[in-house]
Amino acid sequence: xxxxxxxxxxxxxMLHFKLFLGxxxxxxxxxxxxxxSDYRWxxxxxxxxxxxxxxxxSKKQIELFAAYQEDMEERDLIFLIFDGKxxxxxxxxxxxxxxxxxxxxxSEGVFLIGKDGGVKWESExxxxxxxxxxxxxxxxxxxxxxxxKNKP
Numbered sequence: 001x002x003x004x005x006x007x008x009x010x011x012x013x014m015l016h017f018k019l020f021l022g023x024x025x026x027x028x029x030x031x032x033x034x035x036x037s038d039y040r041w042x043x044x045x046x047x048x049x050x051x052x053x054x055x056x057x058s059k060k061q062i063e064l065f066a067a068y069q070e071d072m073e074e075r076d077l078i079f080l081i082f083d084g085k086x087x088x089x090x091x092x093x094x095x096x097x098x099x100x101x102x103x104x105x106x107s108e109g110v111f112l113i114g115k116d117g118g119v120k121w122e123s124e125x126x127x128x129x130x131x132x133x134x135x136x137x138x139x140x141x142x143x144x145x146x147x148x149k150n151k152p
Contacts, residue, residue: 040116040117041115043076048061049082049108055092064129075133077132108124109123110123110124112135121135
């Protein structure tokens with residue numbers, strides 16, 4: 001009899017634990033999307049998910065774009081870095097709490113997020129700027145932006 005009571009008690013504890021974990025994941029995902037919503041319809045984001053020491057991969061990826069600032073501005077492209085705990089801007093200043101539970105940042109790599117907030121493309125480190133610009137320029141919203149810019 002005592003065995004069954006302990007078993008029922010263990011099942012009850014596990015159910016509460018799973019509910020607690022699910023709630024934490026939901027809160028973290030909501031918090032992340034709220035952070036990205038600040039950029040929605042304003043910027044495209046190159047999210048660098050880098051858990052390496054000193055964020056060396058992110059630093060090298062940003063260096064690859066250093067000579068292309070005008071091209072980035074033309075495409076409304078910014079960098080955000082996720083270091084496994086917090087979000088950072090391209091100067092590596094902490095800007096927000098971001099959770100790795102979000103499917104965007106589950107693994108290391110480069111994620112292109114469109115102005116609508118959706119993940120448009122992802123890759124491992126290191127990506128040439130020309131590849132990113134080509135992908136962006138092929139997007140319908142970007143084509144529309146280019147047409148509007150070229151109208152007299």
